[in-house]
Amino acid sequence: MFRQLQRRAVRRRPFPDAWLATLRSQVAAYMQLGAAQQAELQKRILVFIKEKTFEGCLGLEVSDTMRVVIAAQACLLELGRRPHYYPDGVSIFIYPSAFVSTLTETLPGGMVARREVVRIGEAWRRGSVVLAWDATLQQSCGLLPGHSVYAHNAYAHNVTLHEFAHKLDGEDGSVDGVPDLGGLDGLGPNRQAAHATWAQVMSRAYRELVRQVQAGELSALDPYGATNPAEFFAVATETFFASPLTLKHTEPDLYKVLSGFYGQDPANWPAPERRR
Numbered sequence: 652m653f654r655q656l657q658r659r660a661v662r663r664r665p666f667p668d669a670w671l672a673t674l675r676s677q678v679a680a681y682m683q684l685g686a687a688q689q690a691e692l693q694k695r696i697l698v699f700i701k702e703k704t705f706e707g708c709l710g711l712e713v714s715d716t717m718r719v720v721i722a723a724q725a726c727l728l729e730l731g732r733r734p735h736y737y738p739d740g741v742s743i744f745i746y747p748s749a750f751v752s753t754l755t756e757t758l759p760g761g762m763v764a765r766r767e768v769v770r771i772g773e774a775w776r777r778g779s780v781v782l783a784w785d786a787t788l789q790q791s792c793g794l795l796p797g798h799s800v801y802a803h804n805a806y807a808h809n810v811t812l813h814e815f816a817h818k819l820d821g822e823d824g825s826v827d828g829v830p831d832l833g834g835l836d837g838l839g840p841n842r843q844a845a846h847a848t849w850a851q852v853m854s855r856a857y858r859e860l861v862r863q864v865q866a867g868e869l870s871a872l873d874p875y876g877a878t879n880p881a882e883f884f885a886v887a888t889e890t891f892f893a894s895p896l897t898l899k900h901t902e903p904d905l906y907k908v909l910s911g912f913y914g915q916d917p918a919n920w921p922a923p924e925r926r927r
Protein backbone atom coordinates (compact mmCIF):
# COMPACT_ATOMS: atom_id res chain seq x y z
CA MET A 652 0.00 0.00 0.00
CA PHE A 653 2.78 2.39 0.99
CA ARG A 654 4.63 1.46 -2.19
CA GLN A 655 1.56 2.28 -4.30
CA LEU A 656 1.26 5.71 -2.68
CA GLN A 657 4.95 6.32 -3.16
CA ARG A 658 4.72 5.33 -6.83
CA ARG A 659 1.75 7.60 -7.36
CA ALA A 660 3.75 10.52 -5.97
CA VAL A 661 6.78 9.71 -8.14
CA ARG A 662 4.59 9.47 -11.26
CA ARG A 663 3.39 13.03 -10.67
CA ARG A 664 6.91 14.48 -10.68
CA PRO A 665 7.94 16.50 -13.72
CA PHE A 666 9.98 14.59 -16.28
CA PRO A 667 13.37 16.33 -16.59
CA ASP A 668 14.04 18.08 -19.92
CA ALA A 669 17.44 16.42 -20.25
CA TRP A 670 15.82 12.99 -19.89
CA LEU A 671 13.26 13.87 -22.55
CA ALA A 672 16.09 14.88 -24.88
CA THR A 673 17.67 11.46 -24.25
CA LEU A 674 14.44 9.67 -25.07
CA ARG A 675 14.05 11.63 -28.30
CA SER A 676 17.60 11.16 -29.49
CA GLN A 677 18.64 7.75 -28.09
CA VAL A 678 15.49 5.63 -27.81
CA ALA A 679 14.13 4.89 -31.29
CA ALA A 680 11.04 3.12 -29.95
CA TYR A 681 9.98 6.19 -27.95
CA MET A 682 9.66 8.21 -31.15
CA GLN A 683 7.31 5.60 -32.60
CA LEU A 684 4.78 5.79 -29.77
CA GLY A 685 1.65 7.92 -29.67
CA ALA A 686 1.49 10.92 -27.31
CA ALA A 687 -0.51 9.10 -24.59
CA GLN A 688 1.92 6.15 -24.63
CA GLN A 689 4.89 8.51 -24.46
CA ALA A 690 3.39 10.27 -21.43
CA GLU A 691 2.71 6.97 -19.64
CA LEU A 692 6.20 5.67 -20.44
CA GLN A 693 7.73 8.82 -18.91
CA LYS A 694 5.84 8.24 -15.64
CA ARG A 695 6.96 4.62 -15.48
CA ILE A 696 10.58 5.60 -16.20
CA LEU A 697 10.45 7.93 -13.18
CA VAL A 698 9.31 5.04 -10.95
CA PHE A 699 11.80 2.56 -12.43
CA ILE A 700 14.77 4.88 -11.94
CA LYS A 701 13.64 5.74 -8.41
CA GLU A 702 13.36 2.08 -7.38
CA LYS A 703 16.28 0.41 -9.16
CA THR A 704 20.00 0.52 -8.48
CA PHE A 705 22.35 1.12 -11.39
CA GLU A 706 25.98 0.16 -10.92
CA GLY A 707 28.87 0.75 -13.27
CA CYS A 708 31.47 -2.02 -13.68
CA LEU A 709 35.19 -1.77 -14.54
CA GLY A 710 35.22 1.89 -13.51
CA LEU A 711 32.25 2.93 -15.65
CA GLU A 712 30.48 5.98 -14.24
CA VAL A 713 26.72 5.63 -14.55
CA SER A 714 25.09 8.63 -16.23
CA ASP A 715 21.46 9.73 -16.44
CA THR A 716 21.56 8.85 -20.14
CA MET A 717 22.31 5.22 -19.20
CA ARG A 718 19.53 5.18 -16.60
CA VAL A 719 16.97 6.65 -19.00
CA VAL A 720 17.88 4.48 -22.01
CA ILE A 721 17.73 1.25 -19.96
CA ALA A 722 14.63 2.25 -17.97
CA ALA A 723 12.77 3.27 -21.14
CA GLN A 724 13.24 -0.13 -22.73
CA ALA A 725 12.51 -2.12 -19.57
CA CYS A 726 9.30 -0.11 -19.12
CA LEU A 727 8.42 -0.42 -22.83
CA LEU A 728 7.92 -4.18 -22.32
CA GLU A 729 5.30 -3.49 -19.64
CA LEU A 730 3.72 -0.46 -21.31
CA GLY A 731 0.56 -2.31 -22.40
CA ARG A 732 0.19 -4.12 -19.07
CA ARG A 733 -0.25 -3.25 -15.43
CA PRO A 734 3.35 -2.53 -14.43
CA HIS A 735 5.11 -4.80 -11.96
CA TYR A 736 8.42 -2.96 -12.35
CA TYR A 737 10.33 -6.26 -12.25
CA PRO A 738 9.85 -6.98 -8.54
CA ASP A 739 12.88 -9.25 -8.12
CA GLY A 740 15.23 -7.20 -10.32
CA VAL A 741 16.62 -4.46 -8.16
CA SER A 742 20.12 -3.93 -9.60
CA ILE A 743 21.33 -3.23 -13.11
CA PHE A 744 25.06 -3.72 -13.63
CA ILE A 745 26.50 -1.86 -16.62
CA TYR A 746 29.79 -2.78 -18.29
CA PRO A 747 31.35 -0.37 -20.80
CA SER A 748 31.44 -3.10 -23.43
CA ALA A 749 31.10 -6.88 -23.87
CA PHE A 750 32.10 -8.72 -20.70
CA VAL A 751 33.36 -12.15 -19.72
CA SER A 752 31.02 -14.36 -17.75
CA THR A 753 31.97 -17.66 -16.10
CA LEU A 754 29.50 -20.49 -16.61
CA THR A 755 29.41 -23.50 -14.34
CA GLU A 756 28.04 -26.71 -15.83
CA THR A 757 27.52 -30.12 -14.32
CA LEU A 758 28.63 -32.75 -16.81
CA PRO A 759 27.29 -36.32 -17.03
CA GLY A 760 28.95 -38.21 -14.19
CA GLY A 761 28.77 -35.23 -11.85
CA MET A 762 31.96 -33.42 -12.90
CA VAL A 763 31.66 -29.66 -12.69
CA ALA A 764 33.11 -27.70 -15.61
CA ARG A 765 33.72 -23.95 -15.74
CA ARG A 766 34.02 -22.04 -18.98
CA GLU A 767 34.21 -18.40 -19.89
CA VAL A 768 31.90 -16.79 -22.42
CA VAL A 769 31.81 -13.25 -23.81
CA ARG A 770 28.41 -11.61 -23.46
CA ILE A 771 26.59 -8.32 -23.94
CA GLY A 772 23.79 -9.14 -21.54
CA GLU A 773 22.71 -11.47 -18.77
CA ALA A 774 19.66 -11.82 -16.53
CA TRP A 775 20.26 -13.49 -13.20
CA ARG A 776 17.58 -15.78 -11.85
CA ARG A 777 17.23 -13.69 -8.70
CA GLY A 778 17.82 -10.00 -8.93
CA SER A 779 20.16 -8.46 -11.38
CA VAL A 780 20.38 -7.66 -15.05
CA VAL A 781 23.83 -7.12 -16.59
CA LEU A 782 24.28 -5.09 -19.78
CA ALA A 783 27.12 -3.91 -22.04
CA TRP A 784 26.55 -0.18 -22.49
CA ASP A 785 27.87 0.20 -26.05
CA ALA A 786 25.58 -2.55 -27.36
CA THR A 787 22.65 -1.30 -25.27
CA LEU A 788 22.96 2.21 -26.69
CA GLN A 789 23.51 1.18 -30.31
CA GLN A 790 20.48 -1.08 -30.25
CA SER A 791 18.32 1.47 -28.45
CA CYS A 792 19.13 3.99 -31.17
CA GLY A 793 17.86 1.45 -33.68
CA LEU A 794 21.10 1.03 -35.54
CA LEU A 795 20.57 -1.41 -38.36
CA PRO A 796 22.57 -4.61 -38.67
CA GLY A 797 25.80 -3.76 -40.41
CA HIS A 798 26.12 -0.47 -38.55
CA SER A 799 26.71 -2.07 -35.18
CA VAL A 800 29.87 -3.80 -34.03
CA TYR A 801 27.72 -6.49 -32.41
CA ALA A 802 25.54 -7.32 -35.41
CA HIS A 803 26.71 -10.83 -36.25
CA ASN A 804 23.73 -11.53 -38.48
CA ALA A 805 20.83 -9.74 -40.17
CA TYR A 806 18.36 -10.08 -37.28
CA ALA A 807 17.00 -7.24 -35.17
CA HIS A 808 18.72 -7.30 -31.79
CA ASN A 809 17.99 -5.53 -28.57
CA VAL A 810 19.83 -6.92 -25.57
CA THR A 811 17.88 -4.79 -23.07
CA LEU A 812 14.52 -6.08 -24.27
CA HIS A 813 15.99 -9.60 -24.37
CA GLU A 814 17.22 -9.61 -20.76
CA PHE A 815 14.13 -7.94 -19.34
CA ALA A 816 11.97 -10.45 -21.25
CA HIS A 817 13.80 -13.14 -19.21
CA LYS A 818 12.90 -11.19 -16.05
CA LEU A 819 9.21 -11.08 -17.06
CA ASP A 820 9.37 -14.80 -17.87
CA GLY A 821 10.78 -15.51 -14.40
CA GLU A 822 8.12 -13.59 -12.47
CA ASP A 823 6.04 -16.78 -12.09
CA GLY A 824 9.03 -18.56 -10.50
CA SER A 825 10.64 -20.21 -13.51
CA VAL A 826 12.45 -18.92 -16.60
CA ASP A 827 11.00 -21.45 -19.04
CA GLY A 828 9.55 -19.42 -21.91
CA VAL A 829 6.10 -19.32 -20.27
CA PRO A 830 5.53 -16.08 -18.35
CA ASP A 831 2.52 -15.50 -16.11
CA LEU A 832 -0.37 -15.43 -18.59
CA GLY A 833 -3.16 -14.63 -16.12
CA GLY A 834 -5.97 -12.31 -17.17
CA LEU A 835 -4.88 -11.71 -20.73
CA ASP A 836 -7.89 -10.63 -22.77
CA GLY A 837 -5.91 -10.87 -25.97
CA LEU A 838 -5.20 -14.56 -25.55
CA GLY A 839 -8.54 -15.94 -24.50
CA PRO A 840 -11.50 -15.54 -22.14
CA ASN A 841 -9.71 -17.03 -19.13
CA ARG A 842 -6.37 -18.23 -17.83
CA GLN A 843 -6.85 -21.78 -19.10
CA ALA A 844 -7.71 -20.61 -22.62
CA ALA A 845 -4.80 -18.18 -22.57
CA HIS A 846 -2.41 -20.98 -21.60
CA ALA A 847 -3.76 -23.28 -24.33
CA THR A 848 -3.40 -20.63 -27.04
CA TRP A 849 0.06 -19.65 -25.83
CA ALA A 850 1.29 -23.26 -25.66
CA GLN A 851 -0.04 -24.13 -29.10
CA VAL A 852 1.35 -21.11 -30.94
CA MET A 853 4.67 -20.80 -29.10
CA SER A 854 5.56 -24.49 -29.25
CA ARG A 855 4.71 -24.69 -32.96
CA ALA A 856 6.82 -21.59 -33.72
CA TYR A 857 9.69 -22.89 -31.54
CA ARG A 858 9.66 -26.32 -33.20
CA GLU A 859 9.62 -24.67 -36.62
CA LEU A 860 12.64 -22.51 -35.72
CA VAL A 861 14.54 -25.58 -34.46
CA ARG A 862 13.70 -27.39 -37.71
CA GLN A 863 14.82 -24.41 -39.83
CA VAL A 864 18.09 -24.10 -37.92
CA GLN A 865 18.83 -27.83 -38.20
CA ALA A 866 18.00 -27.77 -41.92
CA GLY A 867 20.18 -24.69 -42.46
CA GLU A 868 17.17 -22.71 -43.75
CA LEU A 869 16.70 -18.98 -43.43
CA SER A 870 14.42 -18.22 -40.46
CA ALA A 871 12.35 -15.18 -39.48
CA LEU A 872 13.81 -15.31 -35.95
CA ASP A 873 17.43 -15.29 -34.83
CA PRO A 874 18.63 -18.94 -34.69
CA TYR A 875 19.72 -18.30 -31.07
CA GLY A 876 16.01 -18.65 -30.21
CA ALA A 877 16.30 -22.36 -31.02
CA THR A 878 18.53 -22.84 -27.92
CA ASN A 879 15.55 -23.55 -25.63
CA PRO A 880 11.99 -22.22 -25.04
CA ALA A 881 13.21 -19.47 -22.65
CA GLU A 882 15.62 -18.08 -25.26
CA PHE A 883 12.88 -18.44 -27.87
CA PHE A 884 10.57 -16.18 -25.84
CA ALA A 885 13.34 -13.59 -25.34
CA VAL A 886 14.36 -13.63 -29.03
CA ALA A 887 10.72 -13.47 -30.17
CA THR A 888 10.23 -10.47 -27.85
CA GLU A 889 13.23 -8.66 -29.37
CA THR A 890 11.85 -9.27 -32.87
CA PHE A 891 8.31 -8.27 -31.84
CA PHE A 892 9.46 -4.82 -30.73
CA ALA A 893 12.50 -4.22 -32.92
CA SER A 894 11.19 -5.66 -36.19
CA PRO A 895 7.40 -5.87 -35.79
CA LEU A 896 6.39 -5.57 -39.44
CA THR A 897 8.66 -8.45 -40.43
CA LEU A 898 7.37 -10.65 -37.60
CA LYS A 899 3.73 -9.85 -38.35
CA HIS A 900 4.26 -10.73 -41.99
CA THR A 901 6.29 -13.93 -41.53
CA GLU A 902 4.81 -15.29 -38.27
CA PRO A 903 1.30 -13.79 -37.93
CA ASP A 904 0.14 -16.23 -35.22
CA LEU A 905 3.24 -15.62 -33.12
CA TYR A 906 2.84 -11.86 -33.57
CA LYS A 907 -0.82 -12.09 -32.45
CA VAL A 908 0.01 -14.07 -29.31
CA LEU A 909 2.83 -11.70 -28.33
CA SER A 910 0.57 -8.74 -29.08
CA GLY A 911 -2.04 -10.22 -26.71
CA PHE A 912 0.56 -10.86 -24.01
CA TYR A 913 2.25 -7.46 -24.23
CA GLY A 914 -1.00 -5.57 -24.87
CA GLN A 915 0.77 -3.72 -27.67
CA ASP A 916 0.73 -3.63 -31.45
CA PRO A 917 4.12 -2.21 -32.48
CA ALA A 918 3.49 -2.93 -36.19
CA ASN A 919 0.83 -0.20 -35.95
CA TRP A 920 2.62 2.30 -33.76
CA PRO A 921 1.63 5.70 -35.11
CA ALA A 922 5.13 6.81 -36.07
CA PRO A 923 5.21 8.56 -39.46
CA GLU A 924 7.87 6.24 -40.86
CA ARG A 925 5.71 3.20 -40.17
CA ARG A 926 2.79 4.63 -42.15
CA ARG A 927 4.77 4.88 -45.35
Ligand SMILES: [Zn+2]
Nearest residue numbers: 813817882885
Ligand atom coordinates in the same frame (compact mmCIF):
# COMPACT_ATOMS: atom_id res chain seq x y z
ZN1 LIG B 1 18.77 -15.00 -23.25
